[in-house]
Structure formats: C-alpha cells, structure tokens
Amino acid sequence: MMRNLKPALISAVVVVILSGLLMGIRLSQQGTSLVLVGAGADVAVKIAGAALFIFLFNLFRDQLTALWLKVPALPRTPAAFSILAARPAAHRLFWCFLIAAALIWPFLTNRSNIDLATLVLIYVMLGLGLNIVVGLAGLLDLGYVGFYAVGAYTYALLAMYFGIGFWTGLVAAGAMAALFGFLLGFPVLRLRGDYLAIVTLGFGEIIRILLNNFTSLTNGPNGIGNIPKPELFGLEFSRRASEGAQTFHEFFGITFNSVHRVMFLYFLALLLVLLTLFVINRLLRMPVGRAWEALREDEVACRSLGINPTAVKLNAFTIGATFAGFAGCFFAARQGFISPESFTFIESAIILAIVVLGGMGSQLGVILAAIIMTLLPEVARQFDEYRMLLFGLLMVLMMIWRPQGLLPMKRPHMELRT
Amino acid sequence: MSAATPLLDVSGLCMRFGGLLAVNDVALQVHEHQIVSLIGPNGAGKTTVFNCLTGFYKPSAGSIRFRGEEVSGVPGFKLARKGMVRTFQHVRLFKQMSVVENLLVAQHHHMNTNMLAGLLKTPGFRRSEKEALERAAQWLERTGLLEFANRTAGTLAYGQQRRLEIARCMVTRPTLLMLDEPAAGLNPRETADLQELIAELRGEHGLTILLIEHDMKLVMGISDHVVVINQGCPLAAGSPEEVCRNPDVIKAYLGET
Numbered sequence: 040m041m042r043n044l045k046p047a048l049i050s051a052v053v054v055v056i057l058s059g060l061l062m063g064i065r066l067s068q069q070g071t072s073l074v075l076v077g078a079g080a081d082v083a084v085k086i087a088g089a090a091l092f093i094f095l096f097n098l099f100r101d102q103l104t105a106l107w108l109k110v111p112a113l114p115r116t117p118a119a120f121s122i123l124a125a126r127p128a129a130h131r132l133f134w135c136f137l138i139a140a141a142l143i144w145p146f147l148t149n150r151s152n153i154d155l156a157t158l159v160l161i162y163v164m165l166g167l168g169l170n171i172v173v174g175l176a177g178l179l180d181l182g183y184v185g186f187y188a189v190g191a192y193t194y195a196l197l198a199m200y201f202g203i204g205f206w207t208g209l210v211a212a213g214a215m216a217a218l219f220g221f222l223l224g225f226p227v228l229r230l231r232g233d234y235l236a237i238v239t240l241g242f243g244e245i246i247r248i249l250l251n252n253f254t255s256l257t258n259g260p261n262g263i264g265n266i267p268k269p270e271l272f273g274l275e276f277s278r279r280a281s282e283g284a285q286t287f288h289e290f291f292g293i294t295f296n297s298v299h300r301v302m303f304l305y306f307l308a309l310l311l312v313l314l315t316l317f318v319i320n321r322l323l324r325m326p327v328g329r330a331w332e333a334l335r336e337d338e339v340a341c342r343s344l345g346i347n348p349t350a351v352k353l354n355a356f357t358i359g360a361t362f363a364g365f366a367g368c369f370f371a372a373r374q375g376f377i378s379p380e381s382f383t384f385i386e387s388a389i390i391l392a393i394v395v396l397g398g399m400g401s402q403l404g405v406i407l408a409a410i411i412m413t414l415l416p417e418v419a420r421q422f423d424e425y426r427m428l429l430f431g432l433l434m435v436l437m438m439i440w441r442p443q444g445l446l447p448m449k450r451p452h453m454e455l456r457t
Numbered sequence: 458m459s460a461a462t463p464l465l466d467v468s469g470l471c472m473r474f475g476g477l478l479a480v481n482d483v484a485l486q487v488h489e490h491q492i493v494s495l496i497g498p499n500g501a502g503k504t505t506v507f508n509c510l511t512g513f514y515k516p517s518a519g520s521i522r523f524r525g526e527e528v529s530g531v532p533g534f535k536l537a538r539k540g541m542v543r544t545f546q547h548v549r550l551f552k553q554m555s556v557v558e559n560l561l562v563a564q565h566h567h568m569n570t571n572m573l574a575g576l577l578k579t580p581g582f583r584r585s586e587k588e589a590l591e592r593a594a595q596w597l598e599r600t601g602l603l604e605f606a607n608r609t610a611g612t613l614a615y616g617q618q619r620r621l622e623i624a625r626c627m628v629t630r631p632t633l634l635m636l637d638e639p640a641a642g643l644n645p646r647e648t649a650d651l652q653e654l655i656a657e658l659r660g661e662h663g664l665t666i667l668l669i670e671h672d673m674k675l676v677m678g679i680s681d682h683v684v685v686i687n688q689g690c691p692l693a694a695g696s697p698e699e700v701c702r703n704p705d706v707i708k709a710y711l712g713e714t
Contacts, residue, residue: 318576325575326561326568333551333562340549343511344629345537345566 047097054090062086141309145302153301155417157373160308161366162409166393167315167402168362173391174400175328176355177335178228179236182243183390185223186216186360188382190367192250195263195377205269209368216364217357224356228349243387250379262378268300269307269372276300304373311369315362316402322358331355396437398444407445462525464489464633464665465510465541470519472505479505481689482519487633487667487682492659494668494680496700498709502689503669504546507637510667511543512536523633538566540632544639546669548618552611556602556621559610560593563625589628596624600654616647623654633665634658640672648672652679677701685709 063086067076096103145153165187172180193215194208203211227238250257257263268276274287276299287303288295322328330351334341338348371377393412397404419429437445465487472480480502487493495503509516512533521529528536551559561568569575569585597603600620605613610621619639626634636655640648652675658664670676676683676697683700685692687709693700700706 321576321578325572326565326570327572327575329554329558329562330565332554336551336553337549339513340545340551341562342513342533343537343543343545343549344563344625345534345542346562347532347534 043098043100047094050097051090051094054093055086058086058089138313142306145305150298150301153298153305155413157301157305157308159410159413160305160312161370161373162390162393162413163312163406164308164315164362164366164369165390166397166405166409167312167319168359168366169390170394170397170400170402170405171319171322171362172355172359173394174405175323175335176331176352176359178352178355179232180239180356180359181236181384181387181391182239182241182246183359183363184382184384184387185239185243185246186220186363187367187370187386188246188250188379189219189360190216190364191371191377191381192257192263192367193364194368195266195371196257198267199263199265205267205368205372208372209365212368213361213364216367217361220357220360221353224353228352228356240384240387243382243384247379247382250382257379260378260380262376262380264376266371266375266377268375269304269369271303276303308369308373311365315365318358319402327351327354392434396434396444398447401444401446404444404446463487463522464491464524465667466520466522466525467506467510468520470506470509470521471517472502472509472514473517479689480509480516480686483684483686483689483691485684487665489665490659490663491681492655492666492668492679493682493684494670494676495684495686496670496673496676497686497692500688501686503686504637505689506686507543507635507669511541511635537629537631540630541635542626542629542631542633543635544622544626544637546637546641548615548622550610550618550621550625552609554610555607556597556610556613557590557593557606559621559625560596560628561589563628564589564592567630592628596627600624616643619643619647619651620654627658627662631664633667635667637669638671639668640670640675648675651675655679 062082063078065076065078066073068074145156165183169180169183172178172183190212193212194205197203197208197211223239223242227235227242230238251260253259270276271287274285274290276287286295287299330341330346333346334348334351341348341351370381374381389412393405393408396412397406397408415430415433422429463486465485467483467485470480470483470485471478483502483506485493485495485506495506497503505514508514509519509529510521512528512531512535515530519529520527523536523539523541528539528541551562554562568589569582571582573579574582594603594606597606600623602613602617602621602624605617610618613621619642623634623636623639639655640651643651655666655668656679659666668676668680680697682694683697684694685700685703685706692709693703693706695703
C-alpha cells in the first residue's frame with residue numbers, strides 16, 4: 040500500500056489542478072471587462088470529493104485488482120449446446136427461425152420500432168461488409184465510411200441529375216463503391232497493418248472533405264435533398280402517385296397508410312442483408328475465402344505457393360467496398376436527404392466497433408453487435424450527455440471479459456471424407 | 458529442351474545488404490531430374506541464395522535462368538506458378554487451418570476462382586473443388602497424413618508438419634522443388650523416410666530437387682551434385698565424393714588446424 044502512496048498523491052494533485060482550472064474558475068462579464076470568478080463552495084466540495092476518490096482508488100488499486108479478478112467471467116457456452124450448434128442442420132434451423140422472426144416482427148410492432156430496426160439492418164450490412172475486409176482478410180480499414188459515402192452520393196447525384204430510380208441506383212452505387220475500393224486498394228495494399236490503417240483513415244476524410252467542398256456538384260454542406268424513395272416494381276409508396284406512376288395502395292386497393300412505406304424499407308433492408316449474408320457465406324467456402332485466411336496467417340508462405348497477395352487483398356477490399364456502396368444507396372433512399380455530416384470518422388469507428396465487438400469474422404456476432412451498438416444509444420437516451428461515457432464503459436468491459444468478441448468466428452472447415 | 462540446357466542456371470549471383478555482401482558471385486546449375494545440394498557452414502548464405510532464387514529477394518547482381526528464361530527479380534508468386542516451389546527452414550504452415558485446407562490453399566492458382574461460378578456453385582466449380590480434394594487426398598496418403606486430414610495443422614507433430622509442408626508444395630505441381638533444411642529437427646528414422654520420399658519424388662514424379670541440408674549422411678546419400686559455399690562465396694562443387702575429399706571444404710567445416 041505504501042508503494043502506491045506516491046502515485047496516488049500525484050494523481051490526486053493532478054485532479055485538483057485540472058478540475059480546479061477547468062471548473063473552479065470562471066470568466067464573468069462585469070460591465071465591459073472580464074473578471075475571474077471563483078466557483079461556489081459546492082464545486083469545491085465536488086472537486087475535493089473527486090480528488091479523494093482518485094487518491095483512494097490508486098492507494099487500494101492492488102486490492103481492487105484482486106477483487107476484480109474474483110468477478111466471475113461471463114458464463115461459457117455449455118458443451119451440449121456447442122455440440123448441437125455445430126451440427127449443420129441445427130445451424131440451418133436456427134437461421135430459418137431468425138429470418139422468420141425478422142419477417143414477422145414488423146407486423147407486431149409500431150412504426151418507430153420498425154424504423155429503428157431498419158437502421159440496425161443498415162449497420163448490419165456495413166458491419167458484414169467491413170467484416171470481410173477486417174475480420175476475414177485481416178486488413179485494418181479505418182476509412183470504410185468513405186465507400187458508404189460514395190454509394191450514398193452516387194445514388195443521390197444520379198437521381199438529382201439524371202432522375203434514375205432506386206434499383207438502377209443500387210447497382211450503380213455498388214459498382215461505383217467497388218471502383219473506388221479497387222482504385223484505392225491498388226496502391227495502398229502493399230502497405231501493412233498500421234500504415235494501411237492510416238492511409239484508409241485519410242481516404243475516408245478526403246471523401247468527406249471533397250463532398251463538403253465540391254459545392255458545384257454536391258451542394259457542399261447543404262447536402263442533397265428530395266432523393267427518391269425506393270419503389271416496388273414501379274409502385275410508389277406515397278399518398279398520391281407522381282405522373283405516369285401508380286401507388287402501392289391504389290394497386291392493391293387498400294387505404295393509404297404511411298406505415299407501409301416504413302415496412303417496405305425494412306423488408307428491403309432485410310433483403311439486402313440476406314443477400315450480403317448469402318454472398319459472404321459462399322465466399323467463405325470458395326478458394327478466395329481460404330486464401331484470405333491463409334494470407335492473414337502467413338503472407339510469405341502464400342507467396343511461395345503462387346498466391347498473389349495483392350490481388351487477393353484487393354479482392355477483399357473491393358467486395359467489402361461494394362457492400363458499403365449498397366448500404367450507402369439504401370441509406371440515401373431511406374433518409375431522402377444526405378450531407379457530408381453523415382459520413383464522419385465516428386461512423387467508421389462505430390462500424391469497426393461492431394466488427395470487433397461481434398468477434399472478428401463472425402457473422403452472427405456482427406449482427407448481434409450491430410443491434411447492441413444501434414439500440415444502446417437509443418435506450419441510453421435518458422442519460423443524455425453521459426451516453427458516450429456509458430458506451431465507452433461497455434467497450435472497456437467487453438474487452439476485459441471477452442477480448443475475442445461476443446461470438447468468436449467459427450469458420451466452416453472443409454472436410455475430407457474418406 | 459535439349460539435355461544441355463540446365464533447368465536452373467544461376468551465374469554471378471550477388472546479394473548485398475547495405476555494406477554486407479551476403480552472397481558473392483555464386484554459380485549453380487541444376488539439370489532436369491537431378492538432386493543438387495547446397496551446403497556450407499552456418500551463416501554461409503545458403504538461405505539467402507534460396508531467397509534470391511525464389512523471388513523473395515531481388516538479387517543485387519547476376520542472372521537466374523529457369524528453363525532458359527531470365528527470372529531474376531520476378532516476384533515470388535509468379536515463380537511459384539512457373540513451377541519453382543520452396544519449403545522454409547522454419548515450417549510455415551497455415552496453423553489455424555485444417556491439414557486438407559492447407560493443401561487446398563496451395564492449389565488456389567489451379568482452381569476455379571471465378572466469383573460468379575463460386576457464388577452459384579456451378580458444376581464447373583464443384584468439379585474443380587472435387588479435383589482439388591482428390592489431389593490433396595492423394596498427397597496426404599503418400600506422406601502418411603491421411604488420417605490427420607481434418608485436424609488443425611498446428612496440432613500436428615513436428616515431423617508431420619515437415620511432411621505436410623512438402624505435400625503442400627507437391628499439390629502445386631512443381632517442376633523444381635527447393636527444400637530448405639527439410640531434415641532439421643527430424644530423428645534418424647524420420648530422416649531416412651525423408652530420404653526415401655525425396656528419391657521417390659525424383660524417380661516417380663520426375664521432379665528436380667535443390668536441397669539445402671546440414672545432415673551430411675542425407676546429402677551424400679542422395680545428391681548427384683553438391684555445391685559448397687562459405688561466407689557467401691562459392692568454395693567447391695562436384696560430386697559428393699569429390700566434395701568430401703576437397704581440402705578447402707574440410708577446412709571450412711572443421712576450422713583451420
């Protein structure tokens with residue numbers, strides 16, 4: 040305990056100095072001049088309390104650590120369950136149930152919940168896409184939001200200038216994001232680890248700043264509004280049809296209900312997520328999926344076996360970017376309005392957090408993490424400014440308890456049957 | 458190709474790292490169906506020569522001709538596709554992947570990697586997967602690893618990992634197999650098995666083999682030709698018997714007396 044006395048004292052003094060300067064003194068206007076005013080006694084008491092807390096915490100930190108270690112770890116999944124889960128039939132059944140639940144759910148709940156679920160699905164899509172790059176190919180991409188922005192703006196601009204519909208826009212957005220992924224990946228994928236992370240971080244910012252400043256094309260910080268909503272085989276989800284079109288409720292002879300559109304958007308997002316899941320599942324069982332894993336393990340060995348590391352990485356980068364493009368297009372269509380504000384670095388960070396929290400490479404984990412990461416800020420709304428603090432706390436606790444993520448990846452292994 | 462053109466013809470090979478001349482003017486010829494050994498004391502630059510030959514280093518000077526074609530400076534993965542495949546001094550398997558998957562990754566270049574075909578599981582794609590699995594099974598059987606096919610590669614015993622590495626090279630269908638100290642860490646029994654395997658690869662599968670090895674019994678037993686290097690410089694070359702009797706070689710290995 041005596042060993043900790045000095046650091047404890049120092050940290051308490053630091054707390055007093057910092058909070059004393061930040062909270063204890065205020066500038067106040069008296070007439071035309073500014074004067075320094077000391078804060079009231081209550082603030083002084085709070086500062087003293089905080090300093091005392093930090094002092095005691097540091098003094099007894101060894102005991103606290105010992106106590107901390109006694110906290111039981113999260114329960115392991117029972118063995119019987121894992122054996123059952125390993126069976127492909129059980130696996131399929133589980134996914135069927137999950138999809139069925141997702142299909143029925145919107146009919147049982149209200150409009151705002153469906154809307155929130157749609158947002159969750161967008162993040163699921165982004166998480167799954169980034170999962171290819173980070174979790175499967177092992178490339179740390181901090182600028183993933185750049186491709187998301189490219190997808191969103193591709194659709195928004197094409198709709199604004201050429202009046203194209205959602206479905207064409209979806210394809211265009213995917214293709215455009217893929218092209219950007221390819222062009223960016225080409226020079227930077229020779230870099231490793233940290234360097235790659237920095238370059239991609241820069242890329243994400245460049246895209247955002249470009250969108251912000253290229254006012255003549257993108258309308259700059261004012262954003263683009265009136266982006267057309269998606270339609271179902273030419274049927275619009277609005278009260279009155281635009282010229283030469285038909286609305287959904289007219290076609291089916293039901294009364295207009297604005298929930299229909301929200302539900303349609305939800306199902307559309309679900310469809311995109313299912314498509315993403317299907318593609319990733321196939322990729323994992325394809326030569327390219329195995330090459331990603333091999334590359335993550337030993338790049339030198341891969342080269343010695345005739346695998347071109349740059350090409351394989353480029354593949355992952357491009358495919359990941361494509362899904363971000365799809366998600367971006369859907370996002371633009373759902374919001375009806377986009378601006379560079381929606382594509383800041385924090386979005387990249389959240390998507391990356393989803394991947395890490397879920398367990399790198401694990402798809403169910405990513406879905407679970409996307410739900411948590413989207414719902415948590417909503418649920419914690421009552422804590423308002425302490426919301427992010429709560430968020431950070433959760434991440435720290437996660438990393439202590441389950442550094443491998445919620446559901447670590449179990450890759451489908453190719454079996455040799457003899 | 459005429460018998461006179463060597464499969465691999467190296468001349469004047471130099472590799473400089475800053476002020477250090479690690480390999481100096483090494484020449485080497487490997488003819489088809491030969492087993493050639495590269496020997497030398499520790500730190501002589503054998504592995505550096507290997508790294509130059511397989512495209513992991515770009516040599517500072519010299520020419521490397523594979524089947525008469527200049528390949529100096531060609532990236533490693535391209536050389537591997539041309540049929541020059543190597544193993545490593547320290548086993549480099551994909552340890553988290555299963556044994557059979559190690560062999561599938563190695564066949565990447567030969568498989569149907571068309572994205573659309575894979576997504577839709579076309580018959581062509583299935584056939585390619587099946588062929589790859591069969592080829593893998595065939596080599597696992599030959600190296601005595603068939604029963605471990607679905608085990609994680611990292612859990613194999615050391616000797617088995619060594620054999621798996623050779624099997625992994627073989628499924629890439631090489632013409633020139635380059636083994637970097639394949640007997641390192643093996644017991645005498647396993648070394649004898651290895652010798653048999655190498656002889657069989659040459660005899661039945663028509664391979665040409667370039668070998669770095671410290672185990673003199675193995676080297677002298679199977680080599681047609683031995684090249685000795687010392688401190689980066691070529692010291693001697695010839696048949697195993699000639700090299701054994703060469704006073705310079707004896708001096709390099711045993712030190713000056």
